Amino acid sequence: MFGAIDRLRQGLRKTRDSIVGRLGELFAGKVRLDAATLDEIEALLISADLGVKASTRIVQSIEKRLKETGGEASLEGVTQVIRADIAAILREAKPRVKVRSWDEAGEAPARGRKARAAQAAAPAAPPADGAAPTGPRVIFVVGVNGTGKTTSIAKLAYAYQQQGHRVLLAAGDTFRAAAVEQLRIWADRIGVDFVTQGQGADAAAVVHDALSAAEARGHDIVIVDTAGRLHTKTNLMDELGKVARVIRRKSGRDPETLLVVDANTGQNGLQQAKIFAETVPVDGLILTKLDGTAKGGIVVAIAETLGLPVLYVGLGEKVGDLEVFDPETFAEALFTLSGPEEAADGAGRP
Ligand SMILES: Nc1nc2c(ncn2[C@@H]2O[C@H](COP(=O)(O)OP(=O)(O)OP(=O)(O)O)[C@@H](O)[C@H]2O)c(=O)[nH]1
Numbered sequence: 314m315f316g317a318i319d320r321l322r323q324g325l326r327k328t329r330d331s332i333v334g335r336l337g338e339l340f341a342g343k344v345r346l347d348a349a350t351l352d353e354i355e356a357l358l359i360s361a362d363l364g365v366k367a368s369t370r371i372v373q374s375i376e377k378r379l380k381e382t383g384g385e386a387s388l389e390g391v392t393q394v395i396r397a398d399i400a401a402i403l404r405e406a407k408p409r410v411k412v413r414s415w416d417e418a419g420e421a422p423a424r425g426r427k428a429r430a431a432q433a434a435a436p437a438a439p440p441a442d443g444a445a446p447t448g449p450r451v452i453f454v455v456g457v458n459g460t461g462k463t464t465s466i467a468k469l470a471y472a473y474q475q476q477g478h479r480v481l482l483a484a485g486d487t488f489r490a491a492a493v494e495q496l497r498i499w500a501d502r503i504g505v506d507f508v509t510q511g512q513g514a515d516a517a518a519v520v521h522d523a524l525s526a527a528e529a530r531g532h533d534i535v536i537v538d539t540a541g542r543l544h545t546k547t548n549l550m551d552e553l554g555k556v557a558r559v560i561r562r563k564s565g566r567d568p569e570t571l572l573v574v575d576a577n578t579g580q581n582g583l584q585q586a587k588i589f590a591e592t593v594p595v596d597g598l599i600l601t602k603l604d605g606t607a608k609g610g611i612v613v614a615i616a617e618t619l620g621l622p623v624l625y626v627g628l629g630e631k632v633g634d635l636e637v638f639d640p641e642t643f644a645e646a647l648f649t650l651s652g653p654e655e656a657a658d659g660a661g662r663p
């Protein structure tokens with residue numbers, strides 16, 4: 314749907330070469346792995362943004378494998394263990410943060426075991442008036458400033474349009490002057506419809522308008538852009554709640570909410586994701602900018618600590634640069650030794 318698996322390998326190539334290269338150095342001249350080398354592997358995984366929890370788990374798996382093989386290990390054997398563990402962590406990710414309902418979005422998360430238990434027991438919010446969903450699918454894209462929300466919306470719109478959907482973009486970022494124009498340019502370039510009320514308009518009113526337009530013109534997917542916001546700003550988080558409630562009233566269902574996280578922000582991105590997901594109901598993540606100098610390992614830390622599924626990864630600034638996230642492919646792209654073809658291909662590069 315979004316392109317070839319090779320693009321992910323290409324995007325993560327730098328990270329892979331550097332991690333696998335350092336692993337290779339650790340193995341130079343060694344057949345048996347000692348405790349000091351295991352510590353170094355753990356430090357290497359942590360430095361690749363995998364987080365302490367996942368890194369410890371992986372090193373324990375390597376130790377277990379060593380016991381089975383009498384302490385002997387090969388570089389290929391160890392990378393195999395790392396790959397399998399990473400894929401398992403990503404596959405098994407289950408939400409560990411309480412998914413809040415849009416009715417309470419923006420309020421500070423309840424603290425304490427009792428409060429959390431009460432929340433967990435609360436039923437999911439029903440659709441407006443108990444009505445069956447009638448309107449289009451609404452995809453609500455949120456996140457901190459500059460993470461890649463608007464670009465990811467363009468990529469999603471393009472992909473859905475390629476699949477034959479009728480897509481409408483709603484300029485819900487009414488905060489920045491250039492934001493509306495940026496989305497309009499993307500809409501024109503891709504050839505999808507676009508609804509705006511200009512800068513300074515009420516975001517909820519824009520979305521209301523967009524849903525009426527979608528109904529009138531037969532769009533089946535509406536993607537809503539939102540202003541970048543710091544998760545710590547309560548009034549901005551409240552605004553998301555307000556827009557989401559308009560969507561529920563108009564379409565009969567909650568929006569599908571995608572949180573955009575910039576992979577370059579490393580552990581900071583993890584913290585952002587945590588606080589966002591504690592404040593509004595996040596369905597999944599789009600992890601952007603994995604094509605640059607991002608280490609990519611943050612995906613594993615997010616899965617292990619938050620259990621939030623990564624749904625898409627951004628691999629560039631063009632509309633085709635989005636991939637559906639697949640745990641096995643990701644683990645392979647991150648931790649596979651270079652084959653002879655790739656090594657030859659990379660030879661002579663700076
Ligand atoms: N290399 C690369 N750049 C990206 C990717 N996604 C977005 N960008 C770039 O990141 C910058 C910010 O992207 P936007 O889409 O404007 O980010 P935003 O979250 O909408 O920003 P605000 O609306 O200001 O909060 C732009 O220069 C994009 O081209 C990606 O996957 N890879």
Ligand SMILES: [Mg+2]
Pocket residue numbers: 462463464486492538539541
């Ligand atoms: Mg934007």
